[in-house]
Amino acid sequence: MELATHGAMPDGGVTRLALSEADIDARRLIARWAESLQAEVLADDAGNCFIRYAGRDPELPPVMAGSHIDTVPGGGKFDGAYGVVAALEVIEAMQQAGVRPKRSVEAVIWTNEEGARFSPGQMGAAAFAGTRSVDEILCVKDRDGVRVRDVLPRMLAALPKARMRSLGVPITAFFEAHIEQGPELEAHATQIGVVTGIQGRRSFIVTVLGEAAHGGTARQSERKDALLGAVRIIGALEASVLENESDARLTIGTFSLEPNAPLVVPGCVRFSVDLRHPENATMKRLGDLVPAICARHRGACAVEVVENANAPCAYFGEPMMQFIEAAVDRLQLSRRRIFSLAGHDSREIVKIAPTGMIFVPCKRGLSHSALEEAEPHDLAAGARVLAEVVIAACDA
Ligand code: GLV
Ligand code: MN
Ligand code: MN
Numbered sequence: 558m559e560l561a562t563h564g565a566m567p568d569g570g571v572t573r574l575a576l577s578e579a580d581i582d583a584r585r586l587i588a589r590w591a592e593s594l595q596a597e598v599l600a601d602d603a604g605n606c607f608i609r610y611a612g613r614d615p616e617l618p619p620v621m622a623g624s625h626i627d628t629v630p631g632g633g634k635f636d637g638a639y640g641v642v643a644a645l646e647v648i649e650a651m652q653q654a655g656v657r658p659k660r661s662v663e664a665v666i667w668t669n670e671e672g673a674r675f676s677p678g679q680m681g682a683a684a685f686a687g688t689r690s691v692d693e694i695l696c697v698k699d700r701d702g703v704r705v706r707d708v709l710p711r712m713l714a715a716l717p718k719a720r721m722r723s724l725g726v727p728i729t730a731f732f733e734a735h736i737e738q739g740p741e742l743e744a745h746a747t748q749i750g751v752v753t754g755i756q757g758r759r760s761f762i763v764t765v766l767g768e769a770a771h772g773g774t775a776r777q778s779e780r781k782d783a784l785l786g787a788v789r790i791i792g793a794l795e796a797s798v799l800e801n802e803s804d805a806r807l808t809i810g811t812f813s814l815e816p817n818a819p820l821v822v823p824g825c826v827r828f829s830v831d832l833r834h835p836e837n838a839t840m841k842r843l844g845d846l847v848p849a850i851c852a853r854h855r856g857a858c859a860v861e862v863v864e865n866a867n868a869p870c871a872y873f874g875e876p877m878m879q880f881i882e883a884a885v886d887r888l889q890l891s892r893r894r895i896f897s898l899a900g901h902d903s904r905e906i907v908k909i910a911p912t913g914m915i916f917v918p919c920k921r922g923l924s925h926s927a928l929e930e931a932e933p934h935d936l937a938a939g940a941r942v943l944a945e946v947v948i949a950a951c952d953a
Contacts, residue, residue, distance in 0.1 A: 560586065560626065560642060561634035570927025571634055575627035575669035575680070576604065576708040581715045583626050584666065587641070588716050594648055596664075600719040602691045603684035604668035604709050607722070610648045612661040612951060618727040619661040620950045621910075622647060622943055624735055625670030625681075625902060632671075633929020635736045635919065635936075641666050643734040643940040647947050658951030660729055667902040674699045676829070677760055677866035682902035685725050686909045700813075730950045731906045734915045734943045736931050738899045740922030748938045750895035750916030751881045754872035755904045757837055759844035759864060761830040763851055765790065766859040769816060769824030784814060784823040786858035791828070793854045798832065798843050805843055806833040806898070835896060837869045871904040877913040884945035890938050899924070915942050 563583040564573030573579040584606060591598050591608040599607040609619065624640025644664035651658065667685070672678025675697045683689040695706035713719065737743075742750050767783030791809055798807050808831040815825040830847060834840040848862040878894065885892040895916055906912045917939035920930035 558634070560638050564628065566631060566927060568631075568927045570631045570929075571628045572630050572632065573626065573628045574630065574674040575671065576705065576712055577674070580627055581712045584712060585715050587626070587645070587666065588718070590645060592718075594645070594652060596648060598716060598719040599663075599722045600713055600716060601685070601722055601724045603681040603694060603724060604712055605681040605685055605724075606666040606716065606719065608645060608648065608664040610651065610662045612658045614659050615661055617660045618729045619663045620658075620729045620732075620947055621663045621665050621906075622732040622734070622947055623663075623665035623667065624733050625667045627669055627671050627673070629671050629673040629925050631927055632925055633923075633927060635929055635931050636738065636924050637670055637735070639736055639917075639931070639936060639939075640734045643936070643943050646940050647944045650944055651948070656948065658948060660951040662947055662951060665731075669705075670902050672866075675705055679868075679900060679902055679905050680705075682905035686905040687725055688905060688908065691724065725909070728910045729953075730911045730913070731903065732913050732915065732943055732946055732950075733901060733903045733906075734917070734939045735901060736919040736924060736929070737895065737916040737922065738919065738924035741895055742893070742916060742918035743920070743922060745893060746891070747893045748890045748917070748935060749885050749892040749942055751878050751885065751892055752873060752903075752914035752916055753878060753894050753896050754870055755897045755899075755901055756833050756835040757840045757870040758866060758868050758900055759832045759840060759847075760866040761832075761847050762863045762865055763787070763790065763828055763830060763847075764861040764863075765826045765855065766861070767822070767824050767826075767857070770822040772820040772822055775822055780822050781857045782822050783826040783858055786854070786856050786860070787812075787826040787828060789854045789856060790851050790860070793850050794830065794847065797846055797850055802834070802839065802843065804835055805839070807831070833898065835870065835898070840869070868900070868904060871907050873903075873907060873913050874911075877911055880949070881913050881915060881942065881946055884942050884949060888938070888941055888945060890942065913946065915939050915946075
């Protein structure tokens with residue numbers, strides 16, 4: 558709740574965009590918490606932060622747990638933040654119980670998971686996993702033309718005691734606790750979701766280029782109206798992508814219009830397309846339709862389609878799921894396996910280390926919303942499972 562004061566909105570939601578002042582203040586707060594835990598703070602060139610509780614053998618690769626603290630605009634208090642706070646809680650509980658494990662434990666904050674300001678997301682985790690280069694992510698711009706490289710130094714300057722460390726150090730395992738962001742656990746009255754994998758995502762930026770003209774004088778038949786072109790394209794995308802594909806998800810989440818004046822025929826429209834599907838082959842087929850549909854329905858306008866993310870489904874594997882299930886059973890909590898329809902940093906980290914995710918229920922499955930809510934006893938249960946798997950992995 559204290560973390561949620563950074564970026565708090567009057568309706569109870571949180572707007573804490575990646576590398577915004579609210580994000581930077583929230584990291585400052587976490588660094589203060591780290592100080593009270595006498596844990597070292599580290600950071601890397603992608604702005605990922607690590608709160609490290611050194612183990613008995615500090616040379617061994619650490620066990621990491623965490624998530625992200627950036628939010629979408631008007632997001633909730635729990636998406637991401639819960640996984641970071643739960644990881645800090647694990648360190649604090651170990652210390653209070655006098656437990657110093659063999660391997661070090663690091664609570665991690667991955668930079669820009671959401672991709673709401675700097676698209677696409679899972680940016681820090683992708684840089685850590687080596688799937689995106691630091692040079693590339695530093696050049697990513699927000700809507701106002703501000704680059705990651707313009708704001709990242711401000712974030713690092715807010716953590717003067719952080720020791721810089723190279724990206725992608727070896728890790729023993731990574732665990733991410735997260736609210737489910739869907740309705741299954743609540744519907745089945747189950748405390749813990751053992752996550753089997755994460756569905757794939759492709760995302761595109763579509764630019765429709767028409768011709769700005771006078772709204773009173775330009776002949777209707779001669780107009781190149783970028784807005785009407787975009788509307789036709791979006792209608793066609795909805796019809797073609799969702800046809801017979803009940804598992805597909807299509808979101809046009811951003812949309813901008815130029816010059817955006819009542820008396821001017823729109824000359825340029827830009828919108829995003831977020832496409833998801835739980836099977837890679839279908840995901841590929843649907844994603845490949847996007848440029849073709851845009852070209853077919855552009856009318857008199859020109860259209861440009863740039864694919865800015867293409868992440869296949871990730872799978873965590875049987876040994877990891879059984880490792881988490883054994884921990885849930887030791888704590889005598891109820892569990893079920895669940896496939897994540899939302900994206901997470903774990904989709905990147907699983908490429909370089911054994912990775913597992915622990916879901917807890919959230920009210921009505923609502924997320925990316927001010928109405929996001931989770932019960933304290935469910936959050937506590939998830940944190941206990943996280944502690945159990947972290948300790949087991951530390952001493953393995
Ligand atoms: C992030 O929230 C995602 O679903 O990709
Ligand atoms: Mn999240
Ligand atoms: Mn999210």
